[in-house]
Amino acid sequence: LGSGHPGIVPYGTVYRAADGQRLVLAVGTDAQFRTLCGVLQRPRWASEPRFGTNPARVRHRAALEELLLVRIAELNGGALLHELVRLGVPAGAVRSVGEALDTELAQAMLLPPGRPQFPYAGLRTVAFRSSAWPVVGGLGAPPEQQ
Numbered sequence: 614l615g616s617g618h619p620g621i622v623p624y625g626t627v628y629r630a631a632d633g634q635r636l637v638l639a640v641g642t643d644a645q646f647r648t649l650c651g652v653l654q655r656p657r658w659a660s661e662p663r664f665g666t667n668p669a670r671v672r673h674r675a676a677l678e679e680l681l682l683v684r685i686a687e688l689n690g691g692a693l694l695h696e697l698v699r700l701g702v703p704a705g706a707v708r709s710v711g712e713a714l715d716t717e718l719a720q721a722m723l724l725p726p727g728r729p730q731f732p733y734a735g736l737r738t739v740a741f742r743s744s745a746w747p748v749v750g751g752l753g754a755p756p757e758q759q
Contacts, residue, residue: 619671620671621639621640621641621667622667622670622674623640623649623670623677623678623681624639624641625637626638626678626681628681628682628685628686630691630693631686631688631689632690633690634693634694636690636693636704636706637704637705638681639703640702641667643666645701645702645703646670647659648697648700648701649702652702653685653688655680655684663677664677
């Protein structure tokens, strides 16, 4: 099963597109699956008894995974990811840690290095910010050791 989910298909499998882009899907609903099939220009998959519902997809996991592997390998990964995300289908690029940290999104969330409160020269922080959390000001000095 690897990175797949025992009760949801397709979910967690890594696919490789024609341009070499690796991507992962997390299609948790039948509506998302129908949208995925439309983006892949395979709308009939969503109405096939083998794949029309998530329980059916779980039972026919191997057949569906093979179809997806072949179809995604024919498409441009960047364009596919853009369209899936635009339409609300959970999908993402598979990146190395360095590639992930170099993205604009990650750079916007990382706390800037070199703050006096974080004096560890050369240490890249992985403290993330989110619009759901308030931005914390500077951290005070640690309490005196006794």
